[in-house]
Amino acid sequence: MPRRLVVIGGDAAGMSAASRAKRRAGDDIEVIAVERGLWTSYSQCGIPYWIAGEVGTEDDLVARTPDEHRRNGIDVRVGTEATELQLDRGRIAVRDVASGDESHIEYDDLVLATGARPVRPPLPGLDAEGVFGIQTIDHGRRVLAALATRRPMRRAVIVGGGFIGVEMAETMLARGLHVTLVSQPPQPMSTLDADMGSLITKSMEGHGIDVRNATSATGFEVDQTGCVSGVRIGDELLECDVVALGIGVQPDTSLAVDAGIEVGDHGGIRPDDSMRVADGLWAAGDCIEVHDRVLNRWKHTPLGTHANKQGVVIGVNVTGGSATFPGVVRTAITRFVDLEIARTGALEDECEGLDAASVTIEATTHAGYLPDADPMTVKLTFDKPSGRVLGAQIVGGRGAGMRINVLAMALWSRLTVEELMMTDLAYAPPFSSVWDPVQVAARAAIAARR
């Protein structure tokens, strides 16, 4: 009998684990993946762009369908919800979502890849028609259906100014709606320091968005048809025809918690660096916490990049190999229309207890004498005693954002600002200045250390 690997969750982490294990062990392993929804291996991050009309169909967001996984020898069971982990019996209870039939699946190894769920604050009217989360393909379908059928569709309110909020603001602009963005923090993108976030507010306002920072939605108005007609912020009513929620996500660990598995301060499972939770039990993806290599702390950083790597690590380790996930530096990027927004490592605000300082420099995306050079701002945070880079944030025009990877690599290898200044980065006038903006920032940091 082959060993049996059971995976709960059919997206990045789960299917990476399943695929890697099957590819390595072939007939020596039986792989079963259960997924509550109907989709596998799809790009959550692409959903705002699909709603905006930039993606052909939802099929384009799917990297690998259930049938494709099946052809690779994985027993994918969509529409199947895991309802209980029975760890002491080596099995899970599942329910067929359509029929309600219940059954059990035994395992030798179990992978928890249950993902994250959107935060849904207990606000009146939250369940009204037209108030949308933006996490699954079904969510995207519902928004597209509403945009296509409910006329007139004029005003959108985005609740939340994080990645999804910023991306949905762009999406709703692209769909021709007037957009109001409500952000509880003092600026959108609280994964950036507020001084950098203010550049996003400015850009949004330049595109006609009504940005309401440091404000919370307190409820939703619902019309006679059951549709949302406004968002309340304190005494004010923001009239609207559609609401997109982007208030963040939290690890979906209810199955794990019910089974007595410990979770961390952020609510995520904490596997070791081989992604092992206990003997025969593994976890990966948005349901876990990860080791932040810069701050040496646990963080919840729900990103597909990590989920895929963690899945591969499990796939190797459950098939007799040896792999580790080395942690993260929390690199992330997004875009608001023509503004690129990127971050890596620690915010200045996160450096309490360290003797940290920051510098902020202005540069251009490439040689300023070429006509299409755009402004860009780099904020670099560093440890004053050692000079070690602690974090960076970039906001700027086309070509600015992906420079964050240079800083992510500097963090990865624990470079100092002095070392960063001397690294050998690419230069030609259509791409950069002779001192790349990240090195201009490093020079400013060196000057600030004197």
Add this chain to the structure above:
Amino acid sequence: MPRRLVVIGGDAAGMSAASRAKRRAGDDIEVIAVERGLWTSYSQCGIPYWIAGEVGTEDDLVARTPDEHRRNGIDVRVGTEATELQLDRGRIAVRDVASGDESHIEYDDLVLATGARPVRPPLPGLDAEGVFGIQTIDHGRRVLAALATRRPMRRAVIVGGGFIGVEMAETMLARGLHVTLVSQPPQPMSTLDADMGSLITKSMEGHGIDVRNATSATGFEVDQTGCVSGVRIGDELLECDVVALGIGVQPDTSLAVDAGIEVGDHGGIRPDDSMRVADGLWAAGDCIEVHDRVLNRWKHTPLGTHANKQGVVIGVNVTGGSATFPGVVRTAITRFVDLEIARTGALEDECEGLDAASVTIEATTHAGYLPDADPMTVKLTFDKPSGRVLGAQIVGGRGAGMRINVLAMALWSRLTVEELMMTDLAYAPPFSSVWDPVQVAARAAIAARR
């Protein structure tokens, strides 16, 4: 009396040294910079784009004029050619280019930043009107004057397929000329392996360029007015109205050699990592050889990025500080129209003596389901026994090229392909795929090591 620093050469390396020394030491140092031409601190790399019409005027290419340097307290003497180093007397001989007057300048510290000179093979007709080097602002002026006044201007031949050759091919296309490119190596861009260079040939041919690889110019036809009318390659005559030369450069070390300073295999001075050649004698920029951190060999890598850093190192060290230039990994980038071309580290062809292997992968510049994703090719060369990254080459659409910096940083910190696969790079659909193309290449390398 303040110490006196004399700098020979008024571009990146020399003026960086001068500026940094003056800023650090103020009135405690006298800084004299002699420059044969009339310009200081200008962007050589911008000249093709200026000729193409993308830059306003030549002034835009000048980062700092002689007068601006003078206002910072540097005694800049343009139109002044150093004619002899009299090291044992602590002075140099100079000649005023305009008047021919000769004199001497004494120094406490001397910086050799004499740059590189274009290779000019002894071919018949090389000095004809219309055969242009593309190195100085004067060269650019001459080409622009020819393009403006000599009509009809229909056909250009580019001799040499390196950075300048590829950039001038784009420039001449942009000026509406029919372009033929003559490349002695089997493909353009011999700083890439030939398999990657072939992608450039293909793109050039797609833009209507007549690419003649593995061929050398053997002479130039000159018409009755003294203007070039054709380029001979063997028995064939390529008729043309203008020729741009980009056959490479070599260190301009004639002054140094005449003074008995040793040069290396590539003809460059070999200072130590503090940029010191001898007591009180320093060298930086295109006239020196640099330490290749990957191959642990001396190389001639004439780039403004290095020149500026080396100049800063000298400026620190001549004023009582302590700085070192840590060497290079030979990162470089350019563009041919819409094709981005980048490289770092060792070519596969340079790895003799190592147990190296390469993988080549195809990817897209960002999520393939977005409409403007372009193809990109990554070639990754690695040490088979250790997995250490040895080099990388990228050719692809917009957004492809600057990814080379991730690989440059991996080389800098001597990462293995296994480590590179696990680094935390930025992802969002408009910027990348969930596995960045450089990590797709790393995964292919890992698979190839098994």
